[in-house]
Amino acid sequence: MVTTSLMQRLGIDAPVIQAPMGGGPTTPELVAAVTNAGGIGSVAGGYLDPDTLRREIAAVRQLTDGPFAVNVFAPLDPDVTPDAIEVAIEVLAPYRRELGLEPRPALGEPGPAFSDHLDVLVETAPPVVSFTFGLLPPDAVRALHDVGCLLVGTATSVEEAVALVHADVDVVCAQGSEAGAHRGTFLTDPVLATVGLVVLVPAVTDAVDVPVVAAGGIMDGRGVASVLALGAQAAQLGTAFLRCPQAGTNATHRAALAAAGHESTVVTSALTGRAARTIANRLTRELADRAVPAYPVMNALTAELRRVAAARGREDLMSLWAGQGVARGTELDAGELVRRLAEETERAIAGLGVPGRP
Ligand SMILES: Cc1cc2nc3c(=O)[nH]c(=O)nc-3n(C[C@H](O)[C@H](O)[C@H](O)COP(=O)(O)O)c2cc1C
Known part of the structure; x- marks a missing residue:
């Protein structure tokens, strides 16, 4: 079985993180199904008011004893x-x-304040806290480390990855231009920061000394295996989970995902x-x-x-x-999808360089 030091640190069997997906698709059932199948589910906290966030975290804990992440947005001005x-x-x-x-x-108001989310995170101390859109204030980083959270920051460029590590994150999530929904870009020009994963992951892993997670366009075990080969220690997938029965994805969105092609x-x-x-x-x-x-x-x-x-x-x-891989999405149960991704990853790695394969 493929394993990485980040997987060992998190206590997970599959190199798969279900991406936080704000605005409805992420439900406690989706998060728990992914965690229970050996990956890590992520609560999407960015748009939730503090009480709803507290309730979602409690609901996940009712459904699983395993590790999970809670995602919030860095303060914006x-x-x-x-x-x-x-x-x-x-x-x-x-x-x-x-x-x-x-x-x-x-x-x-444009959305909940980061300071309100921080209070909930410190109170509930989820095993992993991921964030996007920038850096967290130093006192927030200290407070989250004090309660034992592993901090994952999102980077769309080497420059951002280095800044996150200087700001004391434990893991960098490298978000390629293939990724669905909002880009985490916060330092680099947003047009220049549309770097694909094949370039971004090795560049980021060479530039930082913390584990790297890769996100963007990964839809199957071949994608997971490829980012592990590029130096990532786990893959974060969003679009692949959007059509799972446990996801709260709206019906119109589901229909558009099912109809989308490779250039949509x-x-x-x-x-x-x-x-x-x-x-x-x-x-x-x-x-x-x-x-x-x-x-x-x-x-x-x-x-x-x-x-x-x-x-x-x-x-x-x-x-x-939706991410660029949308056409490869399925309606599979989320737990089944994690197991399938893990098996496909093993097969893809075992099959590398085997003669006779097309
Ligand atoms: C519907 C949707 C909502 C998302 N919402 C968030 C979010 O709230 N916070 C976040 O950090 N990333 C969010 N993302 C981005 C993911 O973290 C990740 O970068 C992306 O899903 C990876 O690309 P993929 O969708 O091709 O797998 C979202 C992605 C999707 C598809």
Whole structure:
């Protein structure tokens, strides 16, 4: 059986981490199924209010005794002017009218504060805390280490990986440009930071002295084996789990995932103000050239439109987050998928260099 020092440290049998997937797809059932099958499930805490996050962590603990991760967003301080918000509201108004919504969205808080999430994390002390969109404040890193959490930060470039290690993370998750949904980019120019995994993983493993996890476009054991060969110690998969029965993925999103092909996705910042990979649709095409306010402000401005479109089966006006590997997705049970990935990884490694294979 393939094993790595990170797997030993985490106490897992399969080199598979279910990526946190905010906005609905991640459920306690999905997290626990992955952990119970020998991988690591990840709670997606970024969009949850603190009480819901506390409840989700408790629900996972009811369903498994194994290790799991909780994911949060690093604190953000976007530079957004009122004028930019007004322009975006005007751009979005026709789409909102088309769905029968008030032309202006309600302007609430863009999302829960990191400090509230930190309190829940320190109180509940999950075995692993992963985060994206930046660095954590030094006192948060100390507080999480004090309660025994292993810290995993997300990097989309070597520069970001090195910064995370200087900020005392224990593991770097290298997120390739193939990855579904938001990119974690926080230092590098977002266009230049669209580096594919085959380049990113060896570059990051050479640059840092902590274990590296690889994420982006991995859909089967061949993908897992390939990132292990490139130097990663585990693979993090999101899109591969989106169609599992345990996932909370919306029905319209599921249908679009099932119909997608190998060239269906695009990276755009038009939907939320941050580069993210989604299945291309009318919204990505029509908003492609618009300057929009930064995340999480634009995310909040489009949230209701995308939610209502999803509920009404309007895949043309919603976000359809997916990685480049989407066409290889299946509806398999999440535990079965982890077991299949582990077996395929073994087979892929055993089959390397064997003569007679096509
Ligand atoms: C629907 C969806 C939602 C996601 N939400 C989060 C999130 O809340 N936090 C995070 O760190 N990463 C999030 N990601 C990115 C994953 O951590 C990971 O980088 C990505 O899924 C890997 O690429 P793949 O989808 O091709 O497997 C999300 C990915 C998807 C597909």
